Amino acid sequence: MVGVAFTVFLAGSFFRLISMWRLAKKKDGLIFSYISIFFALRSIVHWILPFAGVSMRKHPAMTIVAFLFHVCLFAVPIFLSAHVILFKESWDISWWRLPDMAAEIMSWSVIGSCLFFLGRRIFLPEVRYLTSLSDYLILAAVAVPFISGLWSYHQWAAFQVVMIVHIISGEIMLMIIPFTRLSHMLFFPFTRGYMGSEFGAVRHAKDW
Amino acid sequence: MTKRSVQNISTIPDEGIDKGAQRLTPDQVSRVIRRHLEEEGGARLKVYTETCVHCGLCSDACHFYLSHDHDPKFSPAGKVKQTLDKIIRKKGRVSIDFIKKTAEIAFTECNLCRRCVMYCPFGIDVAYLMLFLRRICHKLGVVPQYIQDTAHSHAATMNQMWVKDDEWIDTLHWQEDEARDEIPDLRIPLEKQGADIFYSVIGPEPKFRAQMIYQAAVIMNAAGMDWTMPATPGWDNSDMCMYTGDEEMVARLKKVHFETAMRLKTKRIVMGECGHAYRSVHDVGNRHLGWKMSPLPVMHAIEFYYELFKDRKLKVNQKYDAPVTLHDPCNVVRGGGLHEMARYVINETCSRFVEMHPNREHNYCCGAGGGVINCGPPYTNKRVVSNRVKADQLADAKARGAKTIIAPCHNCFGGLEDIVKHYGLGMEIKFLGDVIYECMDKE
Structure with a gap:
């Protein structure tokens, strides 16, 4: 199952990138004529550093939560000791592990962030207006693996069942990345880099 | 603004849109859109529409949204949701009324100012998406009447304002004559081969603002520049077709413009104070002709004035005394990075300068650009009401002492005039050239 999920994620991402490239x-x-590595990186760097841009400074809460969310979202699944052990057992590969306490705090951070995003979708009129069912589903797809993960870790009620929910939901999240709005993970460097190139090399202006 | 009044100004009758829509059948609509999506909808369209996570962060960038009391319908992503998202989802099977609404949104509720690109974390170019819609409207023949008229003028005369060939030459002679009262040996050199500079202007200059050609001639004369203007079509650097979605015409217009420069064997093109023309010549039109950048150096007036002052070719007798503020036009600042040069020129010519906030790349659009002012009188009220945030920004600069607004762009100038009048701001608006002309040593 895990193998299938990884294959779908990797092959799907590869397929999406290649087909978009074509x-x-x-x-x-x-795009290929105007892309400039220097200006692409200049823009990307300004957008992956917290508070480097005006927009981020205007929305400090969103900026903090969004950065915390993305860092934890990547770090916990990859460096959680339980996951690393599973990788070791199945494929005999291993790497650095997060202390359990840190992983727990980070998982709560992801859940808290999802609640924050949910709150924005419900309470901010400009976000509510743009929100459709798919946006809630994607948010759920991201939150469920973390909720079920913590549930299982603490061995709360029916944790064996929840563990299965955890595994399946985690795999679903991984598999839908290339095919939903989560594909911004794949395309962010390209959209931002292209705009950075146009703004930097052609228009001699900042884009942050 | 209340919701009710927003709805009121959203049902503006427009001959171009209404009559164009009457000629359509639903079948035509879906056929044209499907073909357009297939032929011209590429990776940018796909990625932009498929990765937007609907976070709403672009909202704060948009003067329409800010001016309409944060009505989400006016946010950049909100405008895409109402139009393009549905068109793509329904694969073009949308009603004729929907196309009318789309035309109104794409043509009159977005200035293509690209401020939102700087607020979207992914760098989604909503201006590109709105232009994509405008091109659909162009193909369907549903375009606001006034701007379509300028596009027709471009197609028929190669200038925006139906200026006839002899009227153009006559206007230059007239301005030369007038200027000779002030400077007896002044010339507006026509058809001079091998001059350093081809000075090009937009159609409205000979039509309504001929004194700008006069002023430019005085500046060229005082700076001792080797310049010329053509006696043939190709003198107009403006490009409303870029905003109606008529890309074939964009290529024709820029071809004539560049070829005129080549025919005169000039070394560079210096353009008057117009933003959209700069966007067209320096960024857009060249692409339609297969040039990565313009085939010969192109300078906006700001850059040119900067060069003149930097090289000490112009002297100032007495600096402009009233405190000035600067409106950074989208197409030369976010689209050309000329903001520091503009400040340098102001510093050389004005004694007191008050920054408006936000400024430089983050300045609010005038509300007139992107062809919105060219959609004409039916939309004037909507345009002005939709830019209350600009009025607030100007009022703030005024409260800090600014009396004169410098707007180095024709569209901005017109847009700000309407805003200053509507909101009773009582500020004077000037081009950079006006200020230089007033202060310079003309000998």
Whole structure:
């Protein structure tokens, strides 16, 4: 199952990137002419550093939560000791592990962040207006693996069942990344980099 | 603004949109859109529409949203949701009324100012998406009447304002004549081969603001520049077709413009104070002709004035005395990075400068750009009401002493004039050239 999930995620991501690359070659050839590694990186760096841009400074709570969320979202599944042990047992590969306490705090951070995002979707009119069912489902797809993970870790009621929920939901999340709005994970460097190049090299202006 | 009044100004009759829509059948609509999506919808369209996570962070960038009491319908992503999202989801099977609404949103509720690109974490280019919609409207023949008229003028005369070939030459002679009262040996050199500079202007200059050609001639004369203007079509650097979605015409227009420069064997093109023309010549039109950058150096007036002052070619007799503030036009600042040069020129010519906030790349749009002012009188009220935030920004600069607004862009100038009048701000608006002309040593 895990193998299937990883395969779908990796092959799906590869497929999406390649097919988008080919579409860009066919229809948006200008992207390749205007992309500038320097200006692409200049823009990307400004957008992956907290508070580097005006927009981030205008929304400090969102900035803090969004960064915390993304860091934890990546770090916990990869460095959780239970996961690392499973990798060791199945594929005999191993790497650095997060202390359990840290992993727990970080998991709670992800859940808290999801609640924050949910709150934005419900209470901020400009976000509510844009929100459709799929946005809630994606939020749930991200939150459930962490909720069920903590549940199982603490061995709360029916944790064996919840463990299965955890495994399946985690795999679902991984598999839907290339095919949903979560694909911003794949495309962010390209959209930001392209805009950074246009703003930097052609328009001699900042884009943050 | 209340919700009710927003709805009121959203049902504006427009001959171009209404009559165009009457000629359509639902079948035509879906056929044209499907073909457009297939032919021109590429990776940018796909990635932009499929990765937007609906976070709403672009909202704060948009003067429409801010001016309409944070009505989410006016946020950049909100405008995409109402139009393009549905078009893509339904694969073009949308009603004719929907197309009318789409035309109104794409043409009159977005200035293509790209401020939202700086607020979207992913760098999604909503201006590109709105232009994509405008091109659909163009293909369907549903375009606001006034701006379509300028596009027709471009197609028929190669200038925006139906200026006839002899009227153009006549206007230059007239301005030369007028200027000779002030400077007896002044010339507006026509058709001079091999001059250093081809000075190009937008159609409205000979039509309504001929004194700007006069001023430019005085500046060129005082700085001792080797310059010329053509006696043929190709003199107009403006480009409303870029905003109606008529990309084939964009290519024709820029081809004539560049070829005129080549024919005159000039070394560079210096453009008057116009933002959208700069966008067209320096960023957009060249691409339609297959040039990565413009085929010969292109300078906006701000850059040119900067060069003149930097090289000490112009002297100032007495600095402009009233405190000034600067409106950074989108197309030359976010689109050209000329903001520091503009400040340098102001520093050389004005004694007191008050920054407006936000400024530089983050300045609020004038509300007129992107062809919105060219959609004409039916939308004037909506345009002005939709930019209350600009009025607030100007009022704040005024409270800190600013009396004159410098707007180095024709569209901004017109847009700010309407805003200053509507909100009773009582501020004077000037082009950079106006200020230089007033203060310079003309000998």
